[in-house]
Amino acid sequence: DQQVKQNSPSLSVQEGRISILNCDYTNSMFDYFLWYKKYPAEGPTFLISISSIKDKNEDGRFTVFLNKSAKHLSLHIVPSQPGDSAVYFCAASSSNFGNEKLTFGTGTRLTIIP
Amino acid sequence: GAGVSQSPSNKVTEKGKDVELRCDPISGHTALYWYRQSLGQGLEFLIYFQGNSAPDKSGLPSDRFSAERTGGSVSTLTIQRTQQEDSAVYLCASSSRRAYTGELFFGEGSRLTVL
Numbered sequence: 043d044q045q046v047k048q049n050s051p052s053l054s055v056q057e058g059r060i061s062i063l064n065c066d067y068t069n070s071m072f073d074y075f076l077w078y079k080k081y082p083a084e085g086p087t088f089l090i091s092i093s094s095i096k097d098k099n100e101d102g103r104f105t106v107f108l109n110k111s112a113k114h115l116s117l118h119i120v121p122s123q124p125g126d127s128a129v130y131f132c133a134a135s136s137s138n139f140g141n142e143k144l145t146f147g148t149g150t151r152l153t154i155i156p
Numbered sequence: 157g158a159g160v161s162q163s164p165s166n167k168v169t170e171k172g173k174d175v176e177l178r179c180d181p182i183s184g185h186t187a188l189y190w191y192r193q194s195l196g197q198g199l200e201f202l203i204y205f206q207g208n209s210a211p212d213k214s215g216l217p218s219d220r221f222s223a224e225r226t227g228g229s230v231s232t233l234t235i236q237r238t239q240q241e242d243s244a245v246y247l248c249a250s251s252s253r254r255a256y257t258g259e260l261f262f263g264e265g266s267r268l269t270v271l
Contacts, residue, residue: 046198074256085160085247085262086199131198135256142187142212142255146198 045069046134048147056155061119063150065132068113072134075108076144077117080129089130090117119152127154158182160263162248168269169238177233177266181250188231189251189260190215190223194244202246204255205231238270 047066055061067075073094078086092099092106092115099106105118119126132147161180169175181188190202201215205225216222220239225231235242245267249260 048198074258076256076258078258083264085249085264087262088258088260091258133199133258137254137256140211142189142204142206143201143215144199144255144260145201146191148196148198 043068044148045072046132046145046147048132048150050150051148052151052153054153054155055122057124058121061117061122061126061152061154063117063119063130063132063152065115065117065147066113067115067134069134069145070113071136071138072145073137074135075106075115076133076135077104077106078131078133078146080131080149086131122152122154124154124156127152160248160250160261162246162263162266164266165264166267166269168271170271171240172237174234174236175238175268177235177246177248177268179231179233179248179250179263181229181231181248182261183229185250185252185261186228187251187253187255188225189249189255190231190233191247191249192244193247193265194241199247202233235268238268240270243268243270 076091077089080086108115129149133144188205191199204212220236223233245265247265249262
């Protein structure tokens, strides 16, 4: 059963505009949420995270929003740049002692159109 | 090298053969993880090492899969009697912090194709 879902396999956005990537989760035990970025033939790289005690975390052009009641998070990239074209994975985890597992979504391929 | 190194980068094998995938983590990282990504799927957790011990093997799909880590460094993932459904990219990651911090450093992966 898919505990982390990214329902949009792909997204195209004009350069300079805002990119919004969405993610839903089902497991109430998750208390940390992360976004990873992956270029072809490379491993995923960590982008930004948010704790469940917050509803927003910002890092430069990247902002993650968390709506716990809806079990939904989103990644906003503004302004979008050509180098942002990549596959973005949403992931979730529990900070409980002993848990070292990340649960990933299936990814959204973002294409920035120059 | 500075990053996580995996070998081979590509492996094509026949159904029923055994394969070994190797991971060299970042020096000093005590935590090591194996994930796999099948076509159209997200990354699926396989196993976690802390030092040479594997406190969580819950993601290994069957007893054909095993992994070990020696010297707190290099890890090998072994798949016996490979099946076509084992075809995937196998990713290794290492870290010096808890996984929920997100600070996992992934290698480029080993692409396994089982014919």
